[in-house]
Amino acid sequence: MVSRVSDPLSPLLELAEVADSLENARAAVDRTLWHRRLRREGAQVATEVSLRCAVASATLDGAEYPIEEVRAGTVTDPVVQGALRVSTELPSLVTLWPKAPRQVLAKLHLLAARDLADVDQLGRPDADPHKAARLDALCALITAESRLPAALVAAVVHGELLALRPFPQAAGVVARAAARLTLAARGLDPNLLIAIDAGHAGRGPEYTGASGTFATGTPDGLRSWLKHCGLALSLGAEITTEICNGR
Numbered sequence: 001m002v003s004r005v006s007d008p009l010s011p012l013l014e015l016a017e018v019a020d021s022l023e024n025a026r027a028a029v030d031r032t033l034w035h036r037r038l039r040r041e042g043a044q045v046a047t048e049v050s051l052r053c054a055v056a057s058a059t060l061d062g063a064e065y066p067i068e069e070v071r072a073g074t075v076t077d078p079v080v081q082g083a084l085r086v087s088t089e090l091p092s093l094v095t096l097w098p099k100a101p102r103q104v105l106a107k108l109h110l111l112a113a114r115d116l117a118d119v120d121q122l123g124r125p126d127a128d129p130h131k132a133a134r135l136d137a138l139c140a141l142i143t144a145e146s147r148l149p150a151a152l153v154a155a156v157v158h159g160e161l162l163a164l165r166p167f168p169q170a171a172g173v174v175a176r177a178a179a180r181l182t183l184a185a186r187g188l189d190p191n192l193l194i195a196i197d198a199g200h201a202g203r204g205p206e207y208t209g210a211s212g213t214f215a216t217g218t219p220d221g222l223r224s225w226l227k228h229c230g231l232a233l234s235l236g237a238e239i240t241t242e243i244c245n246g247r
Contacts, residue, residue, distance in 0.1 A: 007148050009141075009156060015223040021230030022151045028237040029194055037244040038193065046091075048243050049195045053180070054087035055080070056201035061172045078115035082170055085111040086177045090184075090192055097181040101142040102135075105166070108177050112170035125166035135166050142182070150186035154179045155229035163215035176200065183233075195243070199236030203228065 013019045038045060055067045063079035070080060089111055097104050106123035113122060125135055138160050146153055158179035165171040176197050183189040183196070200207045210228040213221030 025233035028234040032237040053197035054083040056197040058083040082112035116169040150188035154182035159214035195239040196236035199232035
């Protein structure tokens with residue numbers, strides 16, 4: 001078994017307010033996943049969450065459209081269409097993610113950037129040696145066992161992919177999808193029922209600012225991002241609860 005002491009991410013839990021933010025988020029997710037509607041109509045809720053996450057993810061990448069227009073199928077923006085393809089495909093990638101993250105990242109990019117990049121660029125990360133080494137380290141983190149909170153690991157995966165930008169197009173959509181897969185594969189949100197991307201979009205300015213500070217690698221920058229991710233996850237759980245309640 002992997003101990004908390006030996007885990008390279010364990011010092012992040014010592015940053016001020018991070019552990020509390022992530023624990024509050026876990027509790028919010030747990031409460032939501034016990035909602036009685038999920039026992040009867042989980043598939044319908046998952047479909048709505050998938051749509052809302054896709055619209056939110058596209059919005060965070062600068063393609064903002066009313067959700068009802070997207071629902072009606074009238075939005076042809078390639079960023080939105082890519083985000084929809086990614087969100088729809090995520091359930092089929094959960095079990096593969098912790099085993100072959102490079103393969104999954106390539107698939108996510110192919111889905112997200114199909115109408116944004118040249119065919120020979122799809123699924124191919126930047127060959128820059130520095131980026132390649134960081135991507136290797138991230139993939140090792142994804143495949144490693146850990147007893148740390150799934151929300152912590154997902155936040156690090158998310159922040160690192162935003163900072164690294166291994167793909168020149170649709171990097172944000174890919175990063176957010178990877179974070180959702182991490183939450184699912186590590187058991188916090190196994191059926192992708194938490195609208196976390198809508199939570200990020202609901203705190204859009206903070207998302208942009210905190211992701212930028214994560215890239216600095218400073219303790220304050222890391223703390224800002226991790227706290228944001230905890231709050232966004234809690235908000236995503238609230239949004240799913242609202243969906244379950246018919247709102």
